[in-house]
Amino acid sequence: FPSHDKKDWRQLGKRANFLLLYQGTIKALIPALKVNEETATALYNGFKATFPGLDIYGKMIDRQMNKRGYCVNPFGRRYYLTDPRQFYCIANYMIQGTCAYDLKTKMIQIDDYLLSSGAKTRMVLCVHDEIIFTKVPGEEQIIEKCVEIMENSSLLNIPLVSEKEVTETYWSDKKPA
Numbered sequence: 001f002p003s004h005d006k007k008d009w010r011q012l013g014k015r016a017n018f019l020l021l022y023q024g025t026i027k028a029l030i031p032a033l034k035v036n037e038e039t040a041t042a043l044y045n046g047f048k049a050t051f052p053g054l055d056i057y058g059k060m061i062d063r064q065m066n067k068r069g070y071c072v073n074p075f076g077r078r079y080y081l082t083d084p085r086q087f088y089c090i091a092n093y094m095i096q097g098t099c100a101y102d103l104k105t106k107m108i109q110i111d112d113y114l115l116s117s118g119a120k121t122r123m124v125l126c127v128h129d130e131i132i133f134t135k136v137p138g139e140e141q142i143i144e145k146c147v148e149i150m151e152n153s154s155l156l157n158i159p160l161v162s163e164k165e166v167t168e169t170y171w172s173d174k175k176p177a
Helices: 006-021 026-033 037-050 053-068 084-117 140-151
Strands: 070-072 078-080 123-127 130-133
Touching (some): 006 037, 026 037, 053 070, 053 084, 070 084, 078 084, 084 123, 084 140, 130 140
16 A cells, blocks of 8 residues: 555545446456455445445446447437447546536536626636636635535536635645635
8 A cells, every 4th residue: 555645545545436436346456556355355345335326327328328329418418439348438428528517507607696796706717627716805705605506516416515725826735715
């Protein structure tokens, strides 16, 4: 295992999460995490027990791909693949693509809110799943409303968490707000 550095553990957790989320096996966990079979089996079984719906999701992807040759995300975007051995990619496209569309929808809602509120706070940049705002003293409630918009996901029907972070210098120096 890596050092006790939090970033090392986070990377291992992400690697295991994505591998298992996209239908990886115990045999794939062993080299990916550099663990023995017993540890890989425990991780695999724990993950499957904690998230039993993921197997259903994987089977749904396989059924749709075999029947239609594509899957459709909640925004109507179609994802195609012809090689059944790569259907796990569609699971990724469905999740990442749907989240990207959801974020774009939220950015439009936030922009509408900012313009209608008369606030000076503005969106500056979107990086992956983060939106960077200007920091305007006295408009902290504006950011609270933006967080509320980000967390409201009637389309996805899953709980979303939006965390506030702040920096006076660089993006890499941000801290919880």
